[in-house]
Amino acid sequence: MHNLDAAGHVRGESQYLDDIPVQRGTLHAAVYASPLAHGKLNGLRLEAALAAPGVVRILTAADIPGENQIGGIVPDEPLLAEGHVHFRGQPVALVLAETEPQARAAAKLIEADIEPLPVITDPRVAHAQGELIVPPRTFRLGAPAAAWAQCAHIIEGTAESGGQEHLYIETQGAYAYPTEQGGVRVHSSTQGPTAAQRHGARVLGIGMHRIEVDVVRLGGGFGGKEDQATPWAVLAALGAYLLRKPVKLVLPRHDDLRMTGKRHPYSSDYKLGLSADLKLLAYEVTFYQNAGAAADLSPAVLERTLFHSTNTYFIPNVQATAYSCRTNLPPNTAFRGFGGPQGMFVIESAIAKAAEKLGVSASEIQRRNLLQEGDTFPFGQPAELCNAHACWQRAEQAFDLGSWQQEVDAFNQSSTLHKRGLAIMPICFGISFTKTAMNQARALVHIYTDGSVGISTGAVEMGQGVNTKMVEVAARTLGIRSNRIRIETTNTTRVANTSPSAASATADLNGKAVQLACEQLRKRLLALAADELCIAEEGLEICDERVLTAGHPVESDWEKLVAAAYWKRINLSEHAHYATPDVWFDQKTESGYPFAYHVYGTAAVQATVDVLRGTYVLDAVRLVHDFGQSMAPGIDRGQVEGGLVQGLGWMTMEELLYDEQGRLLSNTLSTYKVPDLYSVPADVQIEFLETEGHPRAILRSKAVGEPPLMYGIGGYFAVRNAIRAARPDVAPAFSAPITPEKVLMALCAPRPEAAPSTVPTAA
Ligand code: LUZ
Ligand code: MOS
Numbered sequence: 001m002h003n004l005d006a007a008g009h010v011r012g013e014s015q016y017l018d019d020i021p022v023q024r025g026t027l028h029a030a031v032y033a034s035p036l037a038h039g040k041l042n043g044l045r046l047e048a049a050l051a052a053p054g055v056v057r058i059l060t061a062a063d064i065p066g067e068n069q070i071g072g073i074v075p076d077e078p079l080l081a082e083g084h085v086h087f088r089g090q091p092v093a094l095v096l097a098e099t100e101p102q103a104r105a106a107a108k109l110i111e112a113d114i115e116p117l118p119v120i121t122d123p124r125v126a127h128a129q130g131e132l133i134v135p136p137r138t139f140r141l142g143a144p145a146a147a148w149a150q151c152a153h154i155i156e157g158t159a160e161s162g163g164q165e166h167l168y169i170e171t172q173g174a175y176a177y178p179t180e181q182g183g184v185r186v187h188s189s190t191q192g193p194t195a196a197q198r199h200g201a202r203v204l205g206i207g208m209h210r211i212e213v214d215v216v217r218l219g220g221g222f223g224g225k226e227d228q229a230t231p232w233a234v235l236a237a238l239g240a241y242l243l244r245k246p247v248k249l250v251l252p253r254h255d256d257l258r259m260t261g262k263r264h265p266y267s268s269d270y271k272l273g274l275s276a277d278l279k280l281l282a283y284e285v286t287f288y289q290n291a292g293a294a295a296d297l298s299p300a301v302l303e304r305t306l307f308h309s310t311n312t313y314f315i316p317n318v319q320a321t322a323y324s325c326r327t328n329l330p331p332n333t334a335f336r337g338f339g340g341p342q343g344m345f346v347i348e349s350a351i352a353k354a355a356e357k358l359g360v361s362a363s364e365i366q367r368r369n370l371l372q373e374g375d376t377f378p379f380g381q382p383a384e385l386c387n388a389h390a391c392w393q394r395a396e397q398a399f400d401l402g403s404w405q406q407e408v409d410a411f412n413q414s415s416t417l418h419k420r421g422l423a424i425m426p427i428c429f430g431i432s433f434t435k436t437a438m439n440q441a442r443a444l445v446h447i448y449t450d451g452s453v454g455i456s457t458g459a460v461e462m463g464q465g466v467n468t469k470m471v472e473v474a475a476r477t478l479g480i481r482s483n484r485i486r487i488e489t490t491n492t493t494r495v496a497n498t499s500p501s502a503a504s505a506t507a508d509l510n511g512k513a514v515q516l517a518c519e520q521l522r523k524r525l526l527a528l529a530a531d532e533l534c535i536a537e538e539g540l541e542i543c544d545e546r547v548l549t550a551g552h553p554v555e556s557d558w559e560k561l562v563a564a565a566y567w568k569r570i571n572l573s574e575h576a577h578y579a580t581p582d583v584w585f586d587q588k589t590e591s592g593y594p595f596a597y598h599v600y601g602t603a604a605v606q607a608t609v610d611v612l613r614g615t616y617v618l619d620a621v622r623l624v625h626d627f628g629q630s631m632a633p634g635i636d637r638g639q640v641e642g643g644l645v646q647g648l649g650w651m652t653m654e655e656l657l658y659d660e661q662g663r664l665l666s667n668t669l670s671t672y673k674v675p676d677l678y679s680v681p682a683d684v685q686i687e688f689l690e691t692e693g694h695p696r697a698i699l700r701s702k703a704v705g706e707p708p709l710m711y712g713i714g715g716y717f718a719v720r721n722a723i724r725a726a727r728p729d730v731a732p733a734f735s736a737p738i739t740p741e742k743v744l745m746a747l748c749a750p751r752p753e754a755a756p757s758t759v760p761t762a763a
Contacts, residue, residue, distance in 0.1 A: 001482060001632055004468045005217070005461065015216050017173045017189045018250055026177075027056055029239055029249035030103035032093040032110040033259055034085035037121075037328040037662025039114035041085050041092070048109040049095060054102030058110070059094040059238060066205025070230055072195065074133065074295035077331065079203055079234055085114060086293035087330050088662050089259035094235050096247060104252070119662050123267055123290040123325035133291045133324040134299045139306045139590050141378040142317035147282035151273030155357055159270065159349040159734040161342050163290070163656035164263035164335055164649070165666075167674055168462075170219025172260065173250035174233040176240035183210040184237045190229030191221045191460050192500030197492045199230050200237045208492075211237065215490040218462035222646070223334030225462075226500045227297050228260050257672075258664050262656060263335035264301055265290040266342040272350040273317075278360065280369045282317040285309055285346055289332075289339070291324045296331035298324045301339035303434050306590075307379060308340035311347050312388045312428030312600065313366070314375040328662045334502060336646060337709045340429060345651075345713055348425070349734035352717055356724075356731055362717065363401075363424040367392060370426065380591030387600040387626045391689055392426055394624040395602040398687050408606065412725045419609050420619075421721025425714030426602045429707035430595035431504055431697075432583050438499040439580035439596070441509035445474065445517040447572040451559040453478070456488040458498030459510040464705055465635035466507050472631050473511045473698060477518035479542030480558055504705035508596070509578060511698035517576035528565050529554075580696065596696040599707040600689075601625040603644070605681075605714035609722035614744025616719050618648060620683035623711055628693030628702035636701075640686050640708040647712015649675040651736050652719060723747060 008014035032049075034041075046058050061068050061082035071077040081092045093110055097103035120126050148154060174188040174196075184204070188196050193213040201208040213233065218225060232249050239247035251259065266289055273282035287305050291298035302322045309320040320343075348362075355362040370388040377383065395401060401424070408420045433439050444456040455474055459466045467487040475482040488494065490501075499509065522542060529547045530537040539549045545558040565572055585592035603623035609616040621644060630636045653673045657665040666672035693700025719738045723730065723746045732738075732746040 001468060001472050003465050003635055004471060016170050016219050017175060017187060020175055020187055022248065023177060023246045026246040026248055027096045027098065027239060027243065028100040028103045029236060029247055030095045030107040031091050031235070031255060031259065032095060032107045034081060034088055034090040034092055034112065034114070036085060036114050036116055037088045037119040038117040039085050040117065041081055041083055042113040042115060044093060045111040045113070046093070049106040052102065052106035052109055054098040055106045056096045056098065057243065059096065059242065060092070063242060064203055064238065066203050069202060070199045070234060071295060072227060073297065073299050077294035077296065079231060087328050089330050090293070091231060091235070091259065094239060096239050096243065119328045119660065121327050121329060121658055121660060121662055123265070123288040123327060126325035126327050127288055127323050131326040133295045133326050136321055136323045137303060137306060137590065138319065138321045139309070139378045140319050141376065144282045144284055144317040144319040147317035148273055151281050152276040153274045153354065153358060154271065155350065155354045156271045157350065157353050157734065159268050159346045161266050161345045161736045163265045163332065164654050165257065165656060165672060166222045166224030166262065166335060168218065168220030168222060168224055171251045171253055171256040172225065172229055172232045174236040175246065175248045176236035177246035178240050178244045182206065183212070184241050185212045185214065186233050186237050187214050188229055188233040189218050189225060190215060190233060191218065191225040191462065191502055192227065192229065193460065193490055193492050194498045195227060195500060196230050196233035200234045203234050203238060204241050213492045215460050218460060221462040222336045223338065223502065224260060226334040226502045228333050254667065257667050259330060261292050261296060261330040261333040263650065264298065264332040264339065264342065268346045270346050270350045272354055274354055278365050278368050280313055280315045283310065283315045283347070283350070284319045287322040287343065289322060289324045290327055290329065292327055292329040292331040294331040296333045298332060300434060301334065305339035305343040307430055307434060307594065309343040309347060310378055311344040312371055312426045313347065313369040314371050315369070318378040320378060329658060336643065337706050338503065340706070341647065341650070341710050341713065344427070344710055345736060348713055348717065352720070366424060366426060371428065379594065381593045381595060383598065385597065385694055387689060387691060388426060388428060390691070391600045391602040391624045391626055394687060394689055395604060395622070398624060399604055399622045401604055404604065417611050419611055419722045419725040420606060421609070421718045421725060422604060422606050423714045423717035423721055424602065424604050425711050425717070427600065427707055427710040429599045429710065431508065431597055431599060431703040432580060432595045433499060433503045433505060434585065434594050436583050436585055436594065439505065439509060439583055440578065441499065441513045442495050442575065442577050443510060443513035443517045444494050444575045445514065445521060445573065447521060447562055449563060449566045451484060451562045453480070453485045454488055455485065455514060456491065456494040457510040457514060458490060458495045459506045460490045460501035462501065464639060465632060466501065466510070468635060469507045469511060469632055470514050473514045474518050476699065477515050478522055480545050504703035504707065508698045508703055509580070512578040513576050515698065516578055517574040520574045520576065521572070524570055525561050525565055528568060528570060529561055532564065597694040597702070599626050599702050601707060601711065603711035603714050605718040607715065607718035607722050609719060609726065609743060611726045611747060614740045614747055616722065616740065616743060618652070618679070618681045618715055618718065621681045621711065622685040624687040624689050625708065626689045626691060626702060627704060628691060628697050629700040630688065631699045631701035633688070636704045637686055639704040641684060643706065643708030644684070644711045645675045645680050647709040648715040649712070651712045651716040652738055653679065655737050655739050719743060
């Protein structure tokens with residue numbers, strides 16, 4: 001089925017937050033944010049702003065009727081700064097004015113009296129000073145301390161990965177208006193409508209039942225709107241609640257860039273032990289996560305780093321420790337992969353370093369250590385229906401990896417100005433929220449008397465095609481055509497207590513709920529048909545709108561059946577609840593069965609480096625991906641392409657930079673490079689692994705949102721391998737992104753053997 005949103009997007013008809021018609025009397029809001037990264041907030045000078053044209057009111061922490069708190073996992077984040085500021089860009093005041101330009105101009109007139117305090121931007125410095133968001137976590141398997149003695153080779157090192165800006169096309173925003181009896185309705189560009197509702201209620205000091213959050217769709221989220229859409233929704237709600245007027249708040253791009261958190265940068269130490277025949281025997285790793293100034297989702301991100309610290313390999317002895325370090329940067333947050341990619345970059349770096357030291361190819365080590373059916377992850381869950389080998393073998397076969405490597409070697413033999421690198425990147429990603437309780441969803445399905453169907457779920461459409469998938473599930477379950485089905489907005493009054501649309505799990509969780517609801521409705525309608533037709537229910541099936549008995553169409557079609565059901569007073573609505581079975585996790589022992597299943601894949605990435613300039617081209621990515629039985633191959637392929645390119649961007653060109661005072665330097669698209677049409681590999685081939693899929697995946701169609709991002713890690717190693725083809729004597733530090741500047745510096749590294757001849761000798 002094609003993406004239902006495609007035509008609307010192309011014609012410009014799809015409705016985003018900024019397209020909602022604005023009511024008369026709407027006030028426009030602008031945020032005044034802290035100009036310093038850390039300090040004591042002694043006071044605010046608001047007079048000039050208050051006197052500016054069009055300004056109606058300026059809200060500060062003192063105006064909050066409820067609790068000034070929007071922290072989720074840890075209550076450590078005020079909505080508006082009070083007493084102290086902890087990062088540049090932290091919201092301090094909200095200007096409400098008649099027009100948007102007036103609000104923004106007035107916000108510039110506000111001044112804060114801030115006594116500067118020391119600024120920390122480095123997670124290792126924060127760790128050394130005891131600035132931790134939560135206590136550290138350690139996952140263990142086997143007996144790593146004892147295992148080192150058995151290792152023929154031990155390598156140690158560090159790896160750094162940078163942050164990443166979400167750069168959703170639609171910036172953060174919300175539009176709130178008062179409803180009767182002191183309620184507020186909020187339109188928000190959020191992945192988590194319930195989070196906005198819950199924190200709105202907390203800040204306003206009212207019940208959640210008085211706040212309705214509605215989401216049509218998002219112009220991208222990528223995790224950036226899982227938690228961090230909340231402040232803007234709550235600020236708009238606060239204005240609407242206090243002034244009893246509609247309030248619209250949309251962040252200008254520059255504000256969005258400097259005020260919101262990003263992917264967590266990580267700095268990590270690793271130690272890897274191998275046997276003589278290249279089996280990974282022991283792995284010790286310590287992660288220092290740069291959490292920013294408040295917890296946000298950092299503890300959950302940290303946990304997922306541990307879950308993916310061994311990627312798709314079996315290592316019998318593991319000790320992985322992770323620290324969430326508090327710094328004076330905007331609180332970092334969910335970003336596609338959610339800490340998993342950071343963990344996987346470290347083990348891939350360790351393998352690359354081992355390969356270098358032992359004079360073998362990294363792919364040799366990778367291949368020999370892939371997970372096998374029944375192998376245990378370092379958190380106790382066994383690998384089941386494991387496709388690690390199947391993906392690798394299919395890739396070897398489909399892309400003839402052996403010959404490909406020979407071609408690259410031959411090219412490098414004959415070319416001096418350009419060098420090529422090939423890297424293999426196998427992935428494994430766990431599907432489920434790691435917080436077990438979040439793995440639940442509900443769906444509300446109405447069949448109207450004309451046979452049309454309206455469905456509400458907790459799923460938020462953000463370009464990933466989840467609405468199309470929900471239609472597919474309902475159409476298949478009810479046995480009707482998809483054009484009879486409409487997916488309604490995501491609304492907290494129709495479907496309550498939703499988990500955010502995140503963790504790649506949205507289609508699974510909400511789709512299973514839709515399936516359950518539709519199965520109930522179908523059962524009822526078939527019972528009616530059986531009654532009417534005096535035949536056994538078991539022989540009946542609704543199929544493509546005809547009610548079949550033993551394969552033969554009977555009189556009653558869908559519309560007639562629905563109308564008959566109504567007149568017989570049969571319930572044509574259903575509200576179903578789904579909770580993923582079997583998943584659990586025990587934080588005391590750091591073990592359990594946290595994931596419904598895993599998604600596997602293997603990518604091969606080729607890069608060509610210009611040896612004189614340090615620039616490079618990512619030539620080709622060919623990959624085999626474990627989609628299960630894809631219910632929407634077009635959408636799923638698009639998700640893999642998008643994830644891949646986003647991962648390549650993170651690993652190669654997107655360099656997020658803050659100065660020592662916590663000021664974002666890469667604050668425009670001229671200083672922060674994201675992949676564009678010209679940097680996408682010209683040759684991208686995506687093979688669908690043939691499998692049965694997984695029963696815990698909706699219609700056996702596996703989750704596809706996050707896993708492909710990690711193919712991008714292959715881009716890093718492809719470029720690095722190309723550097724090493726030019727300079728086998730250089731071992732560039734494992735520091736992502738591998739920008740052209742870093743490539744050039746590696747290529748120009750001094751040659752030790754050349755040094756003496758350039759030293760002038762005394763005659
Ligand atoms: N969000 C979350 C996520 O709250 N828990 C998760 O496990 C997760 N995983 C990926 C992306 N978002
Ligand atoms: Mo996400 S990183 O699944 O919001």
